[in-house]
Amino acid sequence: MKTAAEAPTRIRSRWSAYVTTTRYIVLFALVCLFLIPVYVLLVTAMKDPAQVSPSRMWQLPDSFSLDTFGAVWPVLEPGFRNSVLMAVPASIISSLLGAANGFVLAKWRFPGADIVFPLILFGMFIPYQAILIPMRELLTDWNLVGGLSGLILVHIIYGLPITTLIFRSYFVTISDELIDSAQVDGAGMIRTLAFVALPIALPAFAVSMIWQFTSAWNDFLFGLVLTSTNSWPVTVALNNIAGGQVVPFHEAMASALLASIPTLLVYVLMGRFFMRGLMAGALKG
Amino acid sequence: MSEKTSENQAAPATTLTAAISTREPVGIRLENVSKRFRGGVEAIKDVTLAVAPGEFVVLVGPSGCGKSTLLRVLAGLEEVSSGRIHIGDKDVTTQLPQQRDVAMVFQSYALYPRMSVRGNIGFGLRMRGIGKDERRRRVEEVAQVLGLEHLLDRRPAALSGGQRQRVAMGRAIVREPQVFLMDEPLSNLDAKLRVSMRAQLTLLHKRLGVTTVYVTHDQTEAMTLGQRVAVLRDGVLQQVDTPQQLFHHPVNLFVAAFIGSPSMNFVHATVSNGAASFAGVRIPVRPDSPLARGDRKVIVGVRPTSLSLASGNGQPELAVTPAIVEDLGDERFVIFDVDAPRVDTEATRAAVEAQAADDALLVPLDRATFTARLPAGTPVTVGEPITVALDPDRLHFFDPATGASLEEATSLTRGASSR
Numbered sequence: 098m099k100t101a102a103e104a105p106t107r108i109r110s111r112w113s114a115y116v117t118t119t120r121y122i123v124l125f126a127l128v129c130l131f132l133i134p135v136y137v138l139l140v141t142a143m144k145d146p147a148q149v150s151p152s153r154m155w156q157l158p159d160s161f162s163l164d165t166f167g168a169v170w171p172v173l174e175p176g177f178r179n180s181v182l183m184a185v186p187a188s189i190i191s192s193l194l195g196a197a198n199g200f201v202l203a204k205w206r207f208p209g210a211d212i213v214f215p216l217i218l219f220g221m222f223i224p225y226q227a228i229l230i231p232m233r234e235l236l237t238d239w240n241l242v243g244g245l246s247g248l249i250l251v252h253i254i255y256g257l258p259i260t261t262l263i264f265r266s267y268f269v270t271i272s273d274e275l276i277d278s279a280q281v282d283g284a285g286m287i288r289t290l291a292f293v294a295l296p297i298a299l300p301a302f303a304v305s306m307i308w309q310f311t312s313a314w315n316d317f318l319f320g321l322v323l324t325s326t327n328s329w330p331v332t333v334a335l336n337n338i339a340g341g342q343v344v345p346f347h348e349a350m351a352s353a354l355l356a357s358i359p360t361l362l363v364y365v366l367m368g369r370f371f372m373r374g375l376m377a378g379a380l381k382g
Numbered sequence: 383m384s385e386k387t388s389e390n391q392a393a394p395a396t397t398l399t400a401a402i403s404t405r406e407p408v409g410i411r412l413e414n415v416s417k418r419f420r421g422g423v424e425a426i427k428d429v430t431l432a433v434a435p436g437e438f439v440v441l442v443g444p445s446g447c448g449k450s451t452l453l454r455v456l457a458g459l460e461e462v463s464s465g466r467i468h469i470g471d472k473d474v475t476t477q478l479p480q481q482r483d484v485a486m487v488f489q490s491y492a493l494y495p496r497m498s499v500r501g502n503i504g505f506g507l508r509m510r511g512i513g514k515d516e517r518r519r520r521v522e523e524v525a526q527v528l529g530l531e532h533l534l535d536r537r538p539a540a541l542s543g544g545q546r547q548r549v550a551m552g553r554a555i556v557r558e559p560q561v562f563l564m565d566e567p568l569s570n571l572d573a574k575l576r577v578s579m580r581a582q583l584t585l586l587h588k589r590l591g592v593t594t595v596y597v598t599h600d601q602t603e604a605m606t607l608g609q610r611v612a613v614l615r616d617g618v619l620q621q622v623d624t625p626q627q628l629f630h631h632p633v634n635l636f637v638a639a640f641i642g643s644p645s646m647n648f649v650h651a652t653v654s655n656g657a658a659s660f661a662g663v664r665i666p667v668r669p670d671s672p673l674a675r676g677d678r679k680v681i682v683g684v685r686p687t688s689l690s691l692a693s694g695n696g697q698p699e700l701a702v703t704p705a706i707v708e709d710l711g712d713e714r715f716v717i718f719d720v721d722a723p724r725v726d727t728e729a730t731r732a733a734v735e736a737q738a739a740d741d742a743l744l745v746p747l748d749r750a751t752f753t754a755r756l757p758a759g760t761p762v763t764v765g766e767p768i769t770v771a772l773d774p775d776r777l778h779f780f781d782p783a784t785g786a787s788l789e790e791a792t793s794l795t796r797g798a799s800s801r
């Protein structure tokens with residue numbers, strides 16, 4: 098009670114200093130644990146080939162060098178390009194279609210919407226392995242195996258349940274009167290979606306893009322099954338580098354690091370759209 | 383309405399006539415319109431209503447009575463379950479909102495949050511394929527009329543409540559629609575702003591002459607804005623009349639209780655030998671009224687303004703003890719109870735609950751409570767008995783069973799008006 102007069106008035110327990118310290122120590126320990134693989138990844142990728150060995154895994158390199166990155170890049174580059182060409186359209190188209198689905202399910206209700214939505218969600222729970230063979234057969238019939246287009250199509254469709262869910266959940270929260278207002282102003286479904294609903298749904302779009310891009314980029318199975326060597330995505334190419342007879346650890350690590358940059362980049366770029374308050378001002382006072 | 387004459391409102395309105403071309407106004411006709419929601423709620427029951435070209439009709443009623451639903455049905459945002467809707471001489475019952483030439487101001491304003499004020503106001507024009515230059519011109523004209531010029535490039539989030547309200551209004555005006563539909567557009571403004579916006583709305587309607595249906599549950603708004611007022615209860619249209627008629631000749635208990643503030647006082651009474659009596663007062667009914675013959679039970683309605691301090695001029699008098707005196711500056715509300723059973727019908731309850739202020743709760747519940755509206759100087763003190771006089775010519779009689787007005791029977795002054 099005496100200290101309250103001197104120190105800035107805070108409501109806190111007597112133990113709060115210890116509690117805070119302990120909390121930070123625990124958190125820091127967990128962060129370290131979590132980052133160990135990243136540490137190994139980084140230091141190994143920057144080591145001189147001669148220094149790389151499992152016994153010296155934990156040691157920092159004598160000199161940091163980026164040579165390995167330069168060395169693996171040419172091998173990785175075609176796969177990298179394929180992955181970009183595949184993941185970008187797959188995530189954009191899947192997000193847009195998901196937005197349209199979500200909008201219709203949330204705000205432009207039609208009879209049967211309550212049956213359609215669970216059916217779409219059901220798609221999320223179908224295991225990849227179960228559909229792999231029929232899918233490959235179907236795409237072969239359609240002449241879509243080998244190139245990227247088949248893979249893109251598969252990622253778009255496989256992404257729809259989750260993107261639909263993301264957008265539906267988001268659109269449910271926006272005011273009905275906003276949609277009504279657009280209608281009275283003369284906009285039909287498509288224009289209401291494009292001009293009114295989508296601009297508000299940027300946060301949902303960011304979530305959907307990050308999710309879709311990451312899963313399309315990181316996919317290995319579909320890429321392996323549906324594409325030929327020329328169209329291999331980076332994950333398959335990576336496997337080839339890492340899968341040689343003698344495992345060149347530093348090259349594998351450098352390639353893995355390179356291959357993970359785009360997903361990080363997408364997260365950083367899109368993350369800023371996670372901001373709140375896009376609905377601000379729509380409603381009274 | 384004194385607000386009408388204030389200068390700052392008159393100025394923009396003159397510009398308005400120049401700015402916005404006037405179109406031939408059209409009427410609206412609702413024929414036996416019913417709306418039943420999936421799930422069985424019947425929000426509108428067999429409503430038939432004709433709005434004359436250029437008329438300003440206000441829809442009032444307690445919360446949940448179907449006002450918004452009726453408006454949404456007019457806009458095409460809800461399908462009717464049965465009945466037909468005509469705008470002008472077109473049957474629009476099956477038309478989409480986009481096809482009906484109506485503009486709506488929503489209860490929540492519903493501004494597009496990611497568009498500037500300019501974008502918001504111009505959106506309807508853009509959707510209707512109006513070119514960029516004309517759009518710009520019209521948006522700027524309307525913005526000027528509404529005093530929004532300096533805000534055109536702001537987002538709605540950066541506007542005050544009143545400014546948002548004006549943007550919502552601008553969005554409706556700019557399209558020059560055949561019909562304005564407004565759903566409690568002023569309900570979220572503070573009291574002062576509401577009064578001034580109310581006046582502006584009246585002016586706006588005078589200048590534009592666009593047929594307007596306006597929803598409110600504020601009866602002051604209803605009485606001041608409406609050329610005619612439609613009272614809705616549980617989806618059923620009770621009475622459509624001028625504010626004057628509504629106030630002086632309500633067709634039933636509900637309308638009588640709903641219209642007027644403070645509410646009409648009600649008391650159970652018996653009519654026999656040509657006079658109605660309650661709490662020891664005898665009020666003679668007109669000799670030519672059917673009530674004059676035979677005996678029956680009635681509910682008597684007395685406006686707070688029909689009560690005055692007794693002056694011995696022969697009016698029926700009532701000795702009472704004030705329980706509450708509310709001083710409002712230029713008038714006093716005196717609340718007292720009367721030695722007669724309280725009128726507690728569904729109709730009066732529904733109407734009074736809608737108007738939050740319920741002084742009645744403070745005084746005994748088994749006896750009727752009256753509110754008198756007396757001039758400021760009237761000498762009244764809580765607890766000191768006074769004698770009040772009732773104006774026998776301004777009483778209302780209702781059937782206790784049906785709630786219907788027995789006025790046709792009692793009043794000669796009225797003739798065959800309204801219904």
Ligand SMILES: Nc1ncnc2c1ncn2[C@@H]1O[C@H](COP(=O)(O)OP(=O)(O)OP(=O)(O)O)[C@@H](O)[C@H]1O
Pocket residue numbers: 419420421423424425443444445446447448449450451452599
């Ligand atoms: N979409 C809907 N589905 C089912 N019932 C509804 C729907 N919309 C409104 N209702 C019901 O219809 C009735 C009328 O609602 P409405 O919104 O028209 O009332 P209101 O008169 O506008 O009330 P308020 O003054 O509170 O705005 C209410 O009982 C409401 O619960």
Ligand SMILES: [Mg+2]
Pocket residue numbers: 449450451489565
């Ligand atoms: Mg409403």
